[in-house]
Amino acid sequence: MATKVAIVTGGNRGLGFEIVKGLCQKFDGVVYLTARNEERGQKAVQELEQIGLRPLLHILDVTSDESIEQFASFIKSQHEGIDVFVNNAGILDFDKAVSSFDDAKNLLDTNFYSLLRITKFLFPLLSNTARIINISSDWGLLSNIRKQNWLDTLIKDDLTVDEILQFVDEFLQAVKNGKNGFLSFAGHYSDYKVSKVAMSALTFVQQREFIKQGRDISVNCVHPGFVKTDMTKGMGDFSPERGARAPLYLALEAPQSLKGTFIWHDCHQVNWDD
Ligand code: NAP
DSSP states (O other): OOOEEEEETTTTSHHHHHHHHHHHHHOSEEEEEEESSHHHHHHHHHHHHTTTOOOEEEEOOTTOHHHHHHHHHHHHHHOSOEEEEEEOOOOOOTTOSSOOHHHHHHHHIIIIIHHHHHHHHTGGGEEEEEEEEEEOOGGGSGGGOOOHHHHHHHTOTTOOHHHHHHHHHHHHHHHHTOHHHHHHHHSTTHHHHHHHHHHHHHHHHHHHHHHHTTOOOEEEEEOOOSBOSTTTTTOSSBOHHHHTHHHHIIIIISOTTOOSOEEOTTSOEEOTTO
């Protein structure tokens, strides 16, 4: 039987590192710790090797088509498919509740547009029972959005990827027009909230698409809790290990029938659009 493959983006620190660790301990297959920086990736791998775990390192910058395409070619040459894919890489500057246009663009590129690049280059390699886990946030719940037209659009059963792109694009245009445009979408940290709402919406659109195609692939998103990592400047309710609990539940334990849901840090399902 073919060796199973699990991949985590942004695996060199924080939540991603703990997800890699948990997968190395419990996943029956190989685990790729991917990182955008080789040195930081190697350091993380060495740390796991010191406790007897054996992740494989590959460089992957989720903002680069070239990097993702190269990684896809490599996986294709080495394996029969991808069984677990964790979209974890993400950025947020906790010190900036209102970002500049360039900052917002960069954030959306890392946290949201990256998912479309991964879809293009890596999803063709998914096995028929693959599990995709999108690390969203409580700031990725629909109620964070203040624009009624988008609240109405994003909950549609026939929502399309193009409509999600229009949502993100309209947000970026609003940011270009100044601070008020930024705040009117989702208040402080609007860019991060828009990125995670868009990620969550994409989760449900992609799940419906897989079901239509008759494939048994699951795509779920998860709020890991408020976790003490570099992103939160060490603030939070949970250790990274505790934060990895729900992502690992989706990767390893959830029934394959769990599809297109928003999972809370305690592994319970919540309504994304309440
Ligand atoms: P973190 O400690 O800042 O780690 C972020 C990881 O993402 C790092 O490994 C970073 O790599 C990587 N990354 C950033 N840009 C990348 C790129 N272009 N390509 C590849 N990797 C990239 O943050 P965290 O708290 O663990 O967050 C992980 C995920 O959980 C994020 O998606 C975040 O939005 C989400 N989340 C976190 C919390 C929380 O309370 N911490 C709550 C809800 C959701 P470098 O080391 O190279 O920078």
